[in-house]
Amino acid sequence: MRKILVSFLGILFFFCTSFAQAPKKNSSSEIYHAIQKLNFLGSALYIAAHPDDENTRLISYLSNEVKARTAYLSLTRGDGGQNLIGPELRELLGVLRTQELLAARRIDGGEQFFTRAVDFGYSKHPEETLKIWNKDTVLGDVVRMIRSFKPDVIINRFDHRTPGSTHGHHTSSAILSVAAFDLAGDPTSYPEQLGELNVWHPKRLFFNTSWWFYGSEEKFAAADKSNMLSFDIGIYYPMLGLSNNEIASLASSQHRCQGFGRLMSRGSENEYIELLKGDLPQDKKDVFDGIDTTWSRVEGGEAVGILLYGIEKNFNFKDPSTHVKELVQAHQMIQDITDTHWKTIKTKELEAIIASITGLYLEASSENPMANPGSSVTIDIEVLNRSNAKIKLKSMAIGDLISKDKDIVLANNVKHDLKFDLRVPDNISYTNPYWLNKKGTLGMYTVENPKLIGNPETPPAFMAHFNLDFDGYPITITKPVIHRYSKPDKGELYQPFEIMPEATARFEDKVIIFADGTPKNIPVTIKAHRDSIKGEVVFCYAQGWNVEQKSKPFSIAKKGDEQIVFFELTPPSHEDENYISPIIKINGKEIAKELVTIAYDHIPTQSVLLPSEAKVVRLDIQKAGEHIGYIVGAGDEVPTSLEQIGYQVHLIDPNSINAETLNNYGAIVVGIRAYNVVPELRFKQKYLLDYVANGGNLVIQYNTAGRWDAQYKDIAPYPLTLSRDRVTDENSRVDIIAKNHELVNYPNKITEADFKGWVQERGLYFPNEWDAHFTPILSMNDEGETAKTGGLLIAPYGKGNYIYTGLSFFRELPAGVPGAYKLFANMLSVGKENLKKKTPIKG
């Protein structure tokens, strides 16, 4: 099965320009498909907010059935989501999800673009979203995208008319798209873009509606559809051996970090789009109806069309290389077309087709996966013609260097291996996601070079240009320089060739908490990116903090090896939050970056250089108890955070839960969404509640409502109903409504000030109904909403305390928020003031 899947994937790899995937090797039917696309001159742009919002059924349909040039503009890179497959969060999650989108597009045949907007987390309303994003800048990016991609039709995933009904980012994406549809054609809007770009008037704007937006299939069936187009997106493509919805399932299954892996769907299925702007097509099944999508669309295109439609009609599946002469002729004719937009696109497509039909294999692979500025690397060049076409390699160029060898005649299936010595310039930039090079804001990435805005990734460090001669006609085919290698357990692999600093340094912990004035030994891990480096690492810290030695030497013999250097850091005597960073000094050069590698099988390996730093927090925190039991849910870093303030945290295997195991601990904490994802808990709830009755503290963090299982209605010892209430504004006012309760007084006095500096949100899935045994401690709400008092609830049960909290401790503790630590310490300590009088519980 796996083998079949892999060959399916290969089918649609045709035109995408991923930089480090295995080169595409195209069969006749794939080449034919590419020629059909070459003969369609129309474009569609799909717009939504996040990676995984896009409707891959529709994107695949437009790309593979209609054969339009199709792209997805995702306003954000999905930094704010969760990650089901690894530790990457925030900007690193954005890098991973960018690659998942590119992997999806390689399958459905679309292209991928972004704006500079950051996915800053859940937002209830577009008004809030557009306050945190720079609305004008994001709108400008959408306008820029329309002006450069020049879509005939734009399709919004979301409805711009229903703010508040979905994520604020979603509605915002539709609002901005509707505005940009008109502004793109207006020369007075964003005039600074008009040097490089021209104004553009898209013809139609649609909303990709479905029954979901109507509440039920019945309501949608009854709805007026006179303004809608619909088409069967379950259509089967015999040329590809797949149906459209199968391709769509494969594509959306690339969103693995969001848990989108799914079965393929098959069979007839209707998709609906509702016209928002432009004229309603006569043919209600054709988005491009009435728009010229033939070669006649461009001046001078008619003659090209006659030639290329002829090839499409009489395509030679047994030996496509027989078309080389006509295709080269078409290439020559296209160069005379004055419409530079279509000329550029169709030239690129045609060159890929010419290379495919002649079985041309052109590769430039660095012997090393990375190089430092100022170094030299050997590039292995492979050149091979697998047809009887008369092709010569005239010369080669990488960067500024041109090979001066004489012409090489490329005879059928005779391979040429060449070497190219590349000197990497001293002043070359490191390869890094371009949107992470400069510090951004909460809502926006900073991009210095406007030409990069919209691009999914940073262009490769080096491109190899193969200057070829096709029977007297010159064509240059360009490939990125990559690194090809093999692993015994995986076979041949490709990865990007990258430019890296000579060494990078990092702190293992990004947040270091000092619960008192005791110094801590802070490890700095230095990684070498070339052989035999020597230097010193300087420890930078803020006033009030102190290290015993500010700078220490290091020396690493082998590239890839690491050395750990320790610095003893003493916190100030008072509470403080600050940052520390290591700076590496080698031969007068300073490097303040750390390297994060993101490696998964479904994406090319990503190297990300981030500013190397850690947050240090000096707390004045009191706590009772020492041993905490932790039942892991969907995964969070709370155990590590509790260890930082001196707790001994023991992870409890849910299967091992019984009366004896629990009694070893002063408190038991249940990780986020544990009742949603750990089925064993339904059989263990009795022991957990008995533990409380015997004097223990049980702290349950948020679980999601909705997917709630009736069997968990006894999640608490008294009735408790979870809701979808959430408070997303991390700066929203918090009132302590149970001021005298021990939970906000012992052992740490909690005040409103402890809710300053929280990140991303206050909390989610708060209970909205509870039994009288519960005491609500806090009240908070987002702007314009009623007070939510279910964020922190406590109920005495037997001799112990049951606590349910939807507060986002899983975000606040790893971010080093002092108030969150104090409140958590109180949840673990509450009721232990008179510990000695109670049933003995260790801890």
Ligand SMILES: [Zn+2]
């Ligand atoms: Zn979304």
